[in-house]
Amino acid sequence: MKSYIDSLLELIYPEKNTCFICEDYDEKISDKYICQDCERNLKKIQPPVCRKCSKPIDYNSSIDLCPECCDTKRYFIMSRSPYSYEGLIKKAIYSYKYYNKTYFYKLFGSLLIDYMKDINYTSFDCIVSVPLHSSKLRERGYNQSELIAKYLASRLSIPYVDAIKRTKKTLRQSGQSKEQRRKNLRGAFEIKHPAEKVINSSVLLVDDIYTTGSTADECSRALVNYGAAGVYVITIAR
Template sequence: MKYVKLLYEYIDVFLNFIYPRNIYCILCSASIDRDEEYSICYECKRKLKFIYGKTCEKCGKPLNDLYLINKCNDCVDNTYFFTKAVSCLEYDDLSKKIIYDLKYHKKRYISYHIAEIIYDRLKEENISCFDIIIPVPLHEAKERERSFNQAYLIGKYISKMTEIEVDNKALLRVKNTVTQNKLTKEERMTNLEGAFKVVNKDNINHKNILLVDDVFTTGATVNRCSKILLENGAKRVYVATLATGRNM
């Protein structure tokens, strides 16, 4: 496994030569100026729905103005174990393309730009009090199939930007669950039972954790991870994702 990870590091370096940053837009492939943020052209950036304004104080989903409190109905009705979650973009066809190009079209270089977007969002939300970064893990069979864990790639770059350690060993997915986006909310909860295990308690004990993933939908996955981490000694868990849905 160590040699595989080393190979991935070489692949990252190689990809940076093939796809130099800030030359082409990661969404439309148009040529861009070197100083364009996130390697996204002006027109595509204008179309992306960046999350600003009123959001749920717990899960970070954008709220419309009819909400009288800063908490969505899901967070009022359900127990979430993380302290706070933040996302950067509303999940729509455009933000979905960024994620799918990374996960399924194997455009690993996009993980750097996702990390940039998340890092800026964390600064906006004044979330800096974490001691360690943990990516939501993939089961080893799924990681072999995909050849990488997108959450780890994103977490690795956030680690470089913050100079805070990323640990993809402390939390493992020990159950090869089916894809969550095909399940109902209740099925998602059942699907995740017994899915995660902490194997390095010393590295999370009494620590504030930043849990990183690509998308926050119902929050079932990050909530189960948060619960396991807290039960094994973590102090607090914050969640950061690129995209999330809107609570109407």
């Protein structure tokens, strides 16, 4: 049976075979939600990248970690992102979050599935998402990361667990320094009881954007402290 949200979203979807980004009609789109031209214009992150956080690193670097990951302890094992946060993908994420283009979760989800299969990043025991504070959720009406996480969970047949709660309302993070973000987010996340599925599990944490890594790290810390065996992160862009 279709979920209520799916049925509702179908009413506002663009027509089948219409690119979500440029809104052109193209029969080759089928269930990819994006035309070939737009997909080519999304800027992929090219190797070599930091083995922890996927930040592009110098070809001549003698180590496979970026300077930040050398200096900062990370609670997640690794974070992966297919796209660089600029141009078309940045605009699309913005529309998704601030212009109510809720159905974009299917586009991002399907791009992520292709990428995750490509890099063999699909073996997890459960999938969780970065939560919004309840007041933010009320304001936006949906959690953009949760919609993508549930899409990935259903495509990969891995259980989605509603495991994390945001206990602290934080200011909008853009424009803040790395240190400020880290401080603001300290203790901002808690594990919802009970979340046994997380214990001793390899957990995939889904977020939309990776900026400084503070959000991913704080959520990972809560998961690891609760007993997760390892946390892996995926975001659309970084």
